[in-house]
Amino acid sequence: MQALSQRRFFPMYYARGVADVTPEFIRGCGCSALLLDIDNTVSRVDAPEATREAEAWFDTLRRADIPMAFVSNNDPERVEPFARRYGAKYVSHAQKPRREGYDRAAQALGHAPDACMVVGDQLFTDILGGNSAGMQTVIVEPLCEAEDPVAFRKRRRLEKLLLRLDRLLCARRRKIGGSQNENHVSHRL
Numbered sequence: 001m002q003a004l005s006q007r008r009f010f011p012m013y014y015a016r017g018v019a020d021v022t023p024e025f026i027r028g029c030g031c032s033a034l035l036l037d038i039d040n041t042v043s044r045v046d047a048p049e050a051t052r053e054a055e056a057w058f059d060t061l062r063r064a065d066i067p068m069a070f071v072s073n074n075d076p077e078r079v080e081p082f083a084r085r086y087g088a089k090y091v092s093h094a095q096k097p098r099r100e101g102y103d104r105a106a107q108a109l110g111h112a113p114d115a116c117m118v119v120g121d122q123l124f125t126d127i128l129g130g131n132s133a134g135m136q137t138v139i140v141e142p143l144c145e146a147e148d149p150v151a152f153r154k155r156r157r158l159e160k161l162l163l164r165l166d167r168l169l170c171a172r173r174r175k176i177g178g179s180q181n182e183n184h185v186s187h188r189l
Contacts, residue, residue, distance in 0.1 A: 008131040011123070011139040018042055018119060019057045021138055023064035026117055029136050033111040034061065034068040035102060037120035038082055040142040046078070049085065051143065058086050069105040071096065071118075073125070097129035106133070123159045 013029075015021050018041065026034065039045045042054035050058065061068060069089035072079045076092040083090035089108040094101025106113045116135045120126020121142040130137040 008128055010131075011127045011137045012131075013136070013138040015119075015138050015140050017053060017140055019053050021057075021117075021119055021140075023061060023066055026066060029117060031115055031117040031136055032066065033106065033109045033116045034066060035071050035105045035116050035118045035130065035135065036068055036088075037118075037122070037126045038070050038072050038074065038079065040121045040144060041119060041126070041140055043082070044144050048081070050082075055086075058088075062087065067109045067111070069109055071101050071105045071126075071129075094129075096125040097132060099129060099133040102129055102133035102135060106135075 013021075018036075021034075026032075036042060042050040042057075044051070049055070058068070067089070068086075069091065070079055070083050071091050071094045073094055073096050074092055079090045079092040089105065091101045091105045091108070094105075096102075102116070102118065103113060106116045109116070113134045116130075116133075117138060118126060118130030118133075118135050119138045119140060120130070121140050123139065127137045127139055
């Protein structure tokens with residue numbers, strides 16, 4: 001039987017927030033481009049702009065010449081202005097977790113899928129889709145859970161349970177970043 005940590009819906013890496021995913025970490029993983037979720041990853045749900053932390057992170061990525069694309073199940077009316085604001089490519093109506101949206105985003109950036117890293121807040125869309133496309137995946141803590149509808153909160157509870165199980169079964173971790181606490185990116189060995 002395949003180990004749980006090798007299943008498609010588990011992330012390769014964990015991070016508290018997007019700022020913990022540094023250009024050095026991205027390149028150290030052999031990646032050269034980022035595919036990002038929007039809602040609850042870099043922006044509150046339906047907010048017209050990213051959080052201040054995410055905006056500073058976007059500037060860091062631009063200075064490091066790491067191209068990015070937003071991959072979202074949202075309509076173009078939500079995704080296109082957001083992508084334009086931050087100088088990114090985008091795929092709307094991506095039908096996550098299907099891999100096609102991720103493949104289109106990688107192609108738009110001119111990168112092979114295995115050179116892309118996916119950063120998102122949901123196991124069953126962002127992580128499953130990125131893993132299915134053969135990309136490295138990072139799950140971040142959602143920015144806000146209070147805005148989530150009831151069904152979404154139930155899915156979040158299941159995700160949290162699965163993540164705890166994954167962490168228990170894969171206890172050996174190598175910490176990435178300036179601190180050795182749980183707030184930085186970690187990787188299962």
